[in-house]
Amino acid sequence: MAVNLGLTKVAQRVNRHLLRLFTPTVGEAAERAARDYFFDVYVRERLYRQEFFSNAFKALRFNGIDGDYAEFGSWGGLTFALAFRESRRRGHHANLWAFDSFQGLPPAQVEADEHPEWRAGRLATTLEEFHASCAGNGIPRTAYTVVPGFYEDTLSTLSVSDEPTNIALAYVDCDLYSSTQAVLRFLEPRLKHGMIVAFDDYFCWSPSQISGERKALLEFTSDQEKWEWTPYMQFGWHGTSFVIEDKSLTETSRAHAREQPRYRLLAAAAVLYLVMPFDLIPDFIPIVGHFDDAIVIALLLRLLKRDWSNMFPRLPGVRRTASEGQIA
Numbered sequence: 001m002a003v004n005l006g007l008t009k010v011a012q013r014v015n016r017h018l019l020r021l022f023t024p025t026v027g028e029a030a031e032r033a034a035r036d037y038f039f040d041v042y043v044r045e046r047l048y049r050q051e052f053f054s055n056a057f058k059a060l061r062f063n064g065i066d067g068d069y070a071e072f073g074s075w076g077g078l079t080f081a082l083a084f085r086e087s088r089r090r091g092h093h094a095n096l097w098a099f100d101s102f103q104g105l106p107p108a109q110v111e112a113d114e115h116p117e118w119r120a121g122r123l124a125t126t127l128e129e130f131h132a133s134c135a136g137n138g139i140p141r142t143a144y145t146v147v148p149g150f151y152e153d154t155l156s157t158l159s160v161s162d163e164p165t166n167i168a169l170a171y172v173d174c175d176l177y178s179s180t181q182a183v184l185r186f187l188e189p190r191l192k193h194g195m196i197v198a199f200d201d202y203f204c205w206s207p208s209q210i211s212g213e214r215k216a217l218l219e220f221t222s223d224q225e226k227w228e229w230t231p232y233m234q235f236g237w238h239g240t241s242f243v244i245e246d247k248s249l250t251e252t253s254r255a256h257a258r259e260q261p262r263y264r265l266l267a268a269a270a271v272l273y274l275v276m277p278f279d280l281i282p283d284f285i286p287i288v289g290h291f292d293d294a295i296v297i298a299l300l301l302r303l304l305k306r307d308w309s310n311m312f313p314r315l316p317g318v319r320r321t322a323s324e325g326q327i328a
């Protein structure tokens with residue numbers, strides 16, 4: 001009897017341990033489900049792109065950069081729908097443009113187009129399917145324009161004055177080197193200060209090639225004199241973006257920064273001159289002895305007035321006026 005009781009207790013204890021081991025708590029089950037969801041590669045890619053569009057349209061709206069959204073490679077309409085939704089959510093009323101063959105990828109034209117995932121004809125969506133996807137995502141027909149056809153037949157025939165002429169956000173998602181080259185040629189006369197250009201496949205390289213989009217951009221920017229491509233946001237494992245800035249503005253800022261040590265040196269030399277009793281006109285000579293000091297003080301004040309902020313850069317977080325603190 002006693003042996004029986006002992007065995008029952010042991011069995012119950014083992015049972016409890018097994019139950020604890022194999023029955024996850026509600027919290028654990030929820031965590032596992034959330035992890036499975038958020039680490040699903042397609043979910044993550046969508047969320048990162050959505051975050052990019054949200055930030056980009058917020059930045060464009062906040063900084064007063066108006067213009068259209070032009071997408072090069074629209075396929076199933078995923079990024080198109082994200083761009084529409086986030087632009088509206090952020091109060092940026094960009095018209096949308098979709099440039100795509102609607103016949104999938106073109107054949108590789110050069111070696112740099114080779115990639116293990118991209119074959120001619122892949123990623124084909126018909127125009128009707130694309131319109132249906134837009135309707136399903138609540139994009140009114142009046143909010144967007146479609147330019148169907150291979151870029152070699154569409155983009156290359158559009159002149160500088162053809163719409164879209166004012167682009168706030170260009171989204172390059174056409175995978176291939178040659179296709180990206182055609183897009184960049186089209187964008188070149190349409191680049192403007194403050195716009196954003198994103199590359200969805202910037203980090204899609206292959207065993208023998210660097211990323212086609214990156215290669216095309218590297219070549220394109222190598223002789224760009226007017227525009228600075230300032231890195232903006234990277235999104236997901238694959239994409240990145242740039243803010244286009246007028247080089248004459250960035251160069252002015254760099255020149256200012258180079259002048260800072262010179263200003264400080266001049267100010268220090270002027271102060272030294274003022275405290276020295278034996279200078280050009282020795283200070284012990286009544287009245288006349290301070291003429292040279294007065295000239296140095298005048299020059300020093302002029303220098304201070306001209307570039308006060310360069311000589312004494314503000315500490316981070318220090319505001320000069322209340323309105324400077326208004327960050328949305």
Ligand SMILES: C[S@@+](CC[C@H](N)C(=O)[O-])C[C@H]1O[C@@H](n2cnc3c(N)ncnc32)[C@H](O)[C@@H]1O
Nearest residue numbers: 073074075076077078079101104150151174179
């Ligand atoms: C990766 S898909 C775009 C995905 C899309 N952004 C989305 O979210 O569903 C690439 C697209 O680029 C298009 N494409 C690539 N090269 C092209 C070219 N030279 N002319 C026209 N379309 C091109 C293909 O037709 C394909 O639909």
